[in-house]
Amino acid sequence: MATFSEMINSDKPVLVDFFATWCGPCKTMAPILEEVKKKIGESASIIKVDVDINMEASAKYEIKGVPTLILFKNGKILWRMSGVVPGHIIEQAIRKNV
Template structure:
């Protein structure tokens, strides 16, 4: 499945644009695991390495990592750069998964 097919889902898809060398990205990884445990199937979480997928990053003007973008049916519902706390992410996902 391509990136564009994945973000067309009718349930929210949280995309974490990250890089292996990025310190804050390493901080986000366990937070995303906790978020996934809490939200279950309400949304998908997709990690995109900007060094391996520069086109996806360019398509959404990702300037810095980590950048989190929430998609639903291909539309950007929310985006934020930097480390986002678990409760904030869960709140955003729940808001859009209804």
């Protein structure tokens, strides 16, 4: 399996969902992200990163609150948003950067 660094440095967009198991709004995001994945198919990857387990990545990207979504492509941050984000907004951000 690819490392986090390898995944975000891919030329395929990767949406990272920084979340925590104790976070209510994060649980709300799960079905939204599943729906987005169905719509975008293989054009982008969606991965979940638990901030309590992956503190290094959380610190590096200055995750202050969860959920925080960051869209990477070729290692660059293309889009970032915190809180519960509607699916169509996430889908738009991904499609714009495919």
